[in-house]
Every structure is written in structure tokens, then in C-alpha cells.
Amino acid sequence: MNGAASSPLLIVEDDLALQKQIKWSLDRFESVTASDRETALVQFRRHNPAVVTMDLGLPPDPDSVSEGFKLLEQLLDADPHVKVIVLTGQNDQANALRAINLGAYDFQAKPFDPDMLNLTIERACRLAELQAENRRLQALKQPDALGGLMSRDPEMLKISRTIERVASSDATVLLLGESGTGKEVLAQGLHQASKRSGRFVAINCAAIPENLLESELFGYEKGAFTGAAKTTPGKIETAHGGTLMLDEIGDLPHSLQAKLLRFLQERRIERLGGRQEIPVDVRVVCATHQDLNNLIKDNRFREDLYYRLAEIVVNIPPLRARQGDAVLLAHAFLHRFAQEQRRGVLGFSEDAVRTIEAHAWPGNVRELLNVVKRSSIMADGQRVTANDLGLPPAARDENLTTDGNTVSAGDLDLRAAREEAERRTIVTALARTNNNILKAAELLGISRPTLYDLMYRLAIK
């Protein structure tokens, strides 16, 4: 992807006199031209412009807007980040709005005002440049198998590293965390990082009735019970060579706990009604939102099974305890939905950002995902406001500072405390500005190079 600085403008206009005129008025920009859709696409591929101005009425049917809209869609398909400025006829607000809804950056009515056009293009170039820089930073951030996991929180980053480190072993991993914290995302990340060639198979122990769960897990031979019409392998067998995720392991019935324990010790299974033992090689990862120690105390979970499963225990913090993550994730999700719905570039208003920061997110990332999705549909223009989020406005501020962000009493190392405070402030500023280094530096009252230095020193990626 080219930055705006290194690529020329593309001017699409079929009236050659007007084309020349536009080119002249924009003479401080380097530009290339096209007078129909096909040529425009060729020029677009060749020069990869960050900004395009285009007429909607193009040959073979210059009196209609169909070629123009087709071109607009093709340009956005080729590069969703391209900034397209549409030149519309006088009083043609309907088409202007339609173009914006499709993802055009802006419009100008003809006859165009050269100063306005210059200004709009300059802003578009600048935005394209900043966004390209953001994308470069994003790409640097996550080159690994845990790409589905977005976070800047130190605790979450530590967890990612743990997952990557243990991935290649066959140690059993137990993921503990509230609903919606990303247990499944981490389990899949673990599988990907393990490079195991088999499949990732997940089974939810809470969702399947006890009498069916056994055959789901272990499979059955034809005729093992009424209705067993043909031999069927279970989930454990299906995951051979891969990873088996036992979700909601706290809900595994007692009878099956003994059977699972036996499998974990011997690494062999016997299908229901079967006579032979089948060796199975799987990496097991379990997850639950329940407190297993309490279940053990109540005799609802076998302690010996717990120790088999808990070779590596990962405690996933709730979203409200992660520094800056709610806003970071909200920006990322909004970007994703805006693209899916072809809404162009959507952003949050300032009050929306504050509301996201202050909300406690009891449903964690899943709740955030749903709120952002709904608000991206509800939002009127290109901005999602606090109102669109539909969250209780009286957000409690203490959520920002409780949950592990305070320095503990024993921790009187001034340098460490200062670094921690610096880190937290920078991470918050980056989240608030959607990783815009320039704006974050402005917000922090430091220069961009200083911010880069600090990020490097504090290992903020």
C-alpha cells in the first residue's frame, strides 16, 4: 500500500476540457488522468493512488451515473482505504449521499471551487498517510499465531507469550476466565501456534445432555445402543493429531470425569460398544468460567482430574481490568463492521470513547463486540456517538482505576512506578486515538519522536 506522499492523484473525468482544468487547479499535486472506467482501473492498478477525484457520468452512458458508481465500488474493492472524492452535478445531493454511503470520502458540486477542492484533497492525502502509518504499526504489532487476539494490556501480552511458549509441548492447558474474555480465541491460538497437523475440535460440556455427552466424546460402534445405526467416532478421536477443546469443563458430569481421567492417563479410548482400544494423540485444552476449586470442595469436580487438566493454568483477566483494551478493541471492531457494511470510515465521538472507557463490560469482549456492531448500524453519519452505544450514561468512574491497576503497597520502587504510570498513560492515549501516533503525541503533550522513543523503551508495540 502506497502512502499518500509517494503516489499521484488519479483524476477521472470524461470531459477533456474539464479534465485539463482540474489538473491545472491541482497543479501542486502530481496527477494522472483517465476518461472512462476501464482506463481508470488500469491507472489505479498502475499508480496505486491514495486519492481519486471522479466524475459520476462516464461513457458509454455519460448522462447516467451507473458507470461512476460501478467504478467507485471497484476502486473500493481494490483498496478499501482509497479516498475517493466524487464530483457531482449541481443540486445532485441524492447521488452525493449515495456515494458517501458506498464509502466515498467526500464530494464537491460542479462547477467546483478550486480552493475547496485543493483543501479537500490535501486533507484526504493527510488522512490516507496517517491511516497508512497506523496500519503499518498494527501489522508490526501482531505477526504471530495469536493474530485473532488483540490486546496491549501487559497481563494479556504475558498470556500470549505463555501460550506461544507452551504451544509446541503437549501439556494440558486450563483457561480460566469470565464469559466472553476470549477463552476460545486463546484455545484456537494455542492450536495454531502448536503447528499440530490435525484439527481443532471443540465440545461444550454444558450444552450436551449427560446421556449423549459420553457418545459424543468417545464415539460408538454400530448397534451399541438403540439408534446406533453406524459406527461413529467421537470428538476425542476426531481431534487425533490436533487439539481438543473441552469447553465448560466444570459442567462435565461426575461419571464422565472418571472416564476422561482414564483417557488422559492412558491416551487411549474405547468407543461405546467397542472391544478394542484406540490410541489417540491429542493436545487437550479446557476452559471454564466456574471456580473449579469450589467445585472440588463441594465434591462436584474430581481433584485428581483437576491436576491432570491444570498442567498449565491461564487466568484471563476480565476486559475491565485490561489497560486501554476496551477502546482499542472498539476501534478495531468498528473498523471491521464499517468495512463489512461499506460505511466508509466510521469513528467514535469523544463522548463515545469516554463511555467505552468507563463501562464495566460484565459480558467482556463479546458484549463490546455486540455493542459496537449495533451502534455501527444505528449511527447516523460517520460518527458513532455515546447515544448510539446505548450504554447507561452514568458510567462509574472507579472502574478505570480498580482491578489491578493500582501499585501494590509493597511496591515502592519509584522508577518502576513511574514507568508503570507512563506506560498506562501512553497505552490509554494510543487507544483513545485509535493508534494515531501524531494525535496521541499531541494528547500527551510530547513530540512524535519522543513518543516513539518512549514506546520503544517501555516495549509498547
Ligand SMILES: Nc1ncnc2c1ncn2[C@@H]1O[C@H](COP(=O)(O)OP(=O)(O)OP(=O)(O)O)[C@@H](O)[C@H]1O
Ligand atoms: N482479545 C481479543 N481480540 C479480538 N477479538 C476477541 C478477543 N477476545 C475475544 N474476542 C472475540 O470476542 C468473542 C468472545 O470470545 P470467546 O468466544 O473466545 O470468549 P469465551 O471466553 O470463550 O466466552 P464464553 O465463556 O462465553 O464461551 C469472540 O467473537 C471473539 O472472537
Ligand SMILES: [Mg+2]
Ligand atoms: Mg467460549
